[in-house]
Amino acid sequence: MTRGVNPKVEPGRVMELEHAVIDEMDISGHWNRMFEQRVIFDYDVEKLDDVTVLDGGESMGWCYQCAQCVPVCPVDHVGSYGPRKIYRNLQLGIDLFTHDDLWLCTTCANCLRVCPKEVDMLQIMPAVRTEAVLNGNVPAELQDVFEKTARYGNPLGKNPKRRAAWTRGLDVEVPLISELGRKVDVLWWVSDYPSYHPRGIDASRALARVLTYLGVDFAILGAEEHHDGDSMLRAGEAGLFEMLAEHNIAALDQYEFDVLLTTDPHAYNAFLHEYPARGGTYDVAHYTQFLAERIEALGLTEEIGRTITFHDPCYLGRHNGEYDAPRDLIGALPGAELVEMWRSRENGYCCGGGGGGMWLDGLAADNQSMRLSEKRVLEAVETGADTLCVVCPYEVSRFEDAVKSTNNDGNLAVLDIAELLAMALGLATD
Amino acid sequence: MSSNRVVVIGGGPAGLEATALAARLGSEVTLVEKRPELGGTPIAENYAALTHGFQSAEDLVGRLIADATGSPAVEVRTGAEVTAVSGAGGDFAVSVSSGGDEDQVAAGAIVLATGFQHFDPGRETQQYGYYEFPDVIALQDAEAMLKAESFVTPSTGRPPERVAFIQCVGSRDRQIGNEYCSKVCCGISSKQAIEVRQQVPDARVFIFYIDMRMYGYWENEIYWPAQEQHRVNYVKGIVTEILAKNGRLLIRGEDTTMGRPMEVPMDVVVLAVGMEPSQGTRTMADLLGLATNKYGFVETVHDTLDTVTTNVPGVFVCGSVTGPCDLDDAISSAGAAGAKAVAFLRAGAGVPA
Numbered sequence: 001m002t003r004g005v006n007p008k009v010e011p012g013r014v015m016e017l018e019h020a021v022i023d024e025m026d027i028s029g030h031w032n033r034m035f036e037q038r039v040i041f042d043y044d045v046e047k048l049d050d051v052t053v054l055d056g057g058e059s060m061g062w063c064y065q066c067a068q069c070v071p072v073c074p075v076d077h078v079g080s081y082g083p084r085k086i087y088r089n090l091q092l093g094i095d096l097f098t099h100d101d102l103w104l105c106t107t108c109a110n111c112l113r114v115c116p117k118e119v120d121m122l123q124i125m126p127a128v129r130t131e132a133v134l135n136g137n138v139p140a141e142l143q144d145v146f147e148k149t150a151r152y153g154n155p156l157g158k159n160p161k162r163r164a165a166w167t168r169g170l171d172v173e174v175p176l177i178s179e180l181g182r183k184v185d186v187l188w189w190v191s192d193y194p195s196y197h198p199r200g201i202d203a204s205r206a207l208a209r210v211l212t213y214l215g216v217d218f219a220i221l222g223a224e225e226h227h228d229g230d231s232m233l234r235a236g237e238a239g240l241f242e243m244l245a246e247h248n249i250a251a252l253d254q255y256e257f258d259v260l261l262t263t264d265p266h267a268y269n270a271f272l273h274e275y276p277a278r279g280g281t282y283d284v285a286h287y288t289q290f291l292a293e294r295i296e297a298l299g300l301t302e303e304i305g306r307t308i309t310f311h312d313p314c315y316l317g318r319h320n321g322e323y324d325a326p327r328d329l330i331g332a333l334p335g336a337e338l339v340e341m342w343r344s345r346e347n348g349y350c351c352g353g354g355g356g357g358m359w360l361d362g363l364a365a366d367n368q369s370m371r372l373s374e375k376r377v378l379e380a381v382e383t384g385a386d387t388l389c390v391v392c393p394y395e396v397s398r399f400e401d402a403v404k405s406t407n408n409d410g411n412l413a414v415l416d417i418a419e420l421l422a423m424a425l426g427l428a429t430d
Numbered sequence: 431m432s433s434n435r436v437v438v439i440g441g442g443p444a445g446l447e448a449t450a451l452a453a454r455l456g457s458e459v460t461l462v463e464k465r466p467e468l469g470g471t472p473i474a475e476n477y478a479a480l481t482h483g484f485q486s487a488e489d490l491v492g493r494l495i496a497d498a499t500g501s502p503a504v505e506v507r508t509g510a511e512v513t514a515v516s517g518a519g520g521d522f523a524v525s526v527s528s529g530g531d532e533d534q535v536a537a538g539a540i541v542l543a544t545g546f547q548h549f550d551p552g553r554e555t556q557q558y559g560y561y562e563f564p565d566v567i568a569l570q571d572a573e574a575m576l577k578a579e580s581f582v583t584p585s586t587g588r589p590p591e592r593v594a595f596i597q598c599v600g601s602r603d604r605q606i607g608n609e610y611c612s613k614v615c616c617g618i619s620s621k622q623a624i625e626v627r628q629q630v631p632d633a634r635v636f637i638f639y640i641d642m643r644m645y646g647y648w649e650n651e652i653y654w655p656a657q658e659q660h661r662v663n664y665v666k667g668i669v670t671e672i673l674a675k676n677g678r679l680l681i682r683g684e685d686t687t688m689g690r691p692m693e694v695p696m697d698v699v700v701l702a703v704g705m706e707p708s709q710g711t712r713t714m715a716d717l718l719g720l721a722t723n724k725y726g727f728v729e730t731v732h733d734t735l736d737t738v739t740t741n742v743p744g745v746f747v748c749g750s751v752t753g754p755c756d757l758d759d760a761i762s763s764a765g766a767a768g769a770k771a772v773a774f775l776r777a778g779a780g781v782p783a
Contacts, residue, residue, distance in 0.1 A: 038690055038691060043634070043665070049661065061661060062657065064657065064664065092688070
């Protein structure tokens with residue numbers, strides 16, 4: 001796919017009048033350029049059939065244009081998008097397999113929540129993307145991440161041997177399960193960004209301290225842990241997902257543990273819904289769920305004096321129905337007030353990172369007036385909160401960038417719940 | 431003196447059901463039908479599969495005919511017309527003309543079941559060229575081809591590649607004077623669209639609509655399967671005009687959900703014509719002195735609580751005499767009309783109804 005040139009504009013459809021004056025304003029030349037043929041000359045519905053024939057693509061043909069999906073589609077708020085429009089475009093003969101629209105969906109699941117026909121973009125998008133990937137029609141930035149993940153086991157392209165490097169110099173012990181040589185109560189699935197990204201590492205170190213404070217018998221996999229693959233599957237790299245799942249299941253098979261504790265809601269989703277069919281069945285918990293059950297044992301004492309708003313991760317909330325655990329933890333923070341954004345819980349607005357969006361910043365910039373993360377940060381600022389609490393490792397970096405790009409530096413701190421808990425326990429910070 | 435006879439005017443589905451019910455309740459019935467055969471519009475206009483359940487119109491109407499004519503209390507007069515009615519409820523004298531002969535039938539009550547006719551898409555403000563282009567057809571024309579299992583482009587005799595249905599032809603139109611919705615055309619078009627896809631699998635089928643009115647179970651039984659399984663394409667925005675271009679029909683309209691004009695070639699265009707009161711309904715309503723609405727359909731004494739009793743005591747109506755309805759509703763109102771006609775006779779004879 002050629003990047004830099006918007007592929008949905010066919011050269012024959014660019015129209016430009018040499019001389020044009022409207023309302024006494026001269027709009028000659030490129031000022032009057034139109035990128036779409038106005039008249040519809042045909043309905044080439046074969047393009048729609050190309051989608052509905054796919055396993056998982058069937059429900060694309062079910063849309064009856066009620067348009068309930070559009071107001072809750074996060075992408076439509078920063079561009080023109082939504083399942084209803086994708087259906088119409090397919091009826092009009094637009095080839096979704098080579099179109100930017102294919103990559104804008106973050107698989108946030110808010111459309112499916114409201115769709116009376118159960119048009120399921122969570123099945124459709126991966127199905128079409130898988131075809132596009134097989135045909136090499138992948139945005140270069142995403143292809144780069146696929147390749148890094150295949151090669152290094154993490155989408156950041158970091159040295160896999162240094163996956164546990166974040167534990168060095170920490171004032172608490174984070175053992176590798178391979179070195180313990182025994183069963184543990186909790187095997188902590190740390191994930192990529194918490195292992196490698198500087199702000200992710202801050203949250204990991206805070207969580208390690210909190211788990212230690214609670215006296216939890218835990219360990220990590222270290223270099224044996226590879227990317228969970230969930231977002232690769234949503235982004236259409238089904239083969240890569242299978243490879244990662246196979247590796248991870250084999251890695252986990254070596255060890256005994258009661259609970260698989262995940263930092264990342266995407267990993268949580270994969271372990272709940274994808275791994276069991278491939279032989280990997282675990283008692284999996286998101287860290288907010290694990291900690292919310294231990295609020296009394298935590299005995300939080302330090303006043304933190306913050307007004308906090310909370311962002312629901314799509315893959316914890318809508319995908320898996322967990323809205324209360326993070327809120328219970330925020331509610332237990334001494335001196336913290338929770339103020340909700342106007343779109344929260346079931347209707348939470350997506351950060352833009354899901355479904356491959358984490359690695360499609362360039363494509364989003366080409367097609368959207370702002371990033372979803374920026375839209376969300378503006379909503380957070382609007383609440384009057386001084387802190388945006390997150391519980392998904394995709395979000396700290398996305399929202400911190402958005403705080404800066406929307407000129408809200410100093411107005412809003414982005415903190416993982418683990419960091420807030422560590423503060424309320426008076427534990428050491430880095 | 432009062433008569434134990436009900437005269438049912440109209441031998442379509444509603445008239446047949448009213449006849450069968452009145453006879454079952456112990457009345458004598460004379461069924462008068464203008465056409466040489468019973469069965470009404472579904473038979474005369476070659477209906478193939480009925481919209482609700484895709485059942486054979488011939489089979490179902492055949493059952494109604496067998497029910498209505500199986501009783502010795504029923505006298506059937508086909509090829510006959512009611513030319514005059516005198517007397518009053520309980521004691522009508524109904525003049526029936528048949529083959530040049532005329533006689534009088536004494537009746538205590540009358541059930542009018544003279545039905546509807548298809549809107550003529552060539553009349554008035556329509557820009558669809560029904561009488562100009564052989565490949566612009568109406569629902570009943572399509573129905574006849576589907577019944578013969580030979581759905582073709584009429585001008586060439588070959589299977590069409592592209593078929594469009596245009597909804598609301600002759601309905602919902604102030605200029606034409608038919609402001610009402612004809613209720614059944616969305617369902618029939620969708621049913622026919624499914625059948626076209628079954629008979630001509632390579633054909634692309636489109637339905638251009640203002641609002642799809644697929645009430646009740648038609649939604650899940652017809653509309654959803656048409657779109658989901660048979661891949662019929664629904665496009666919101668009906669067609670303004672049909673022109674001929676390069677030997678093909680060009681439909682022009684607006685694709686309203688895209689907000690863009692469209693000019694799309696088609697091989698066959700099916701006009702989803704609505705329902706109007708039949709000539710028989712208009713003539714009989716006039717002859718019987720029945721109140722009618724501005725569209726020519728008969729009004730009943732209450733539009734919700736009594737949908738079969740008219741302003742003339744002893745005269746009851748059913749089916750599409752009162753307005754557009756589907757067959758399910760026609761049968762229901764016909765049963766009610768037959769029962770109320772018998773109740774009226776008994777009340778007149780001093781028998782508790």
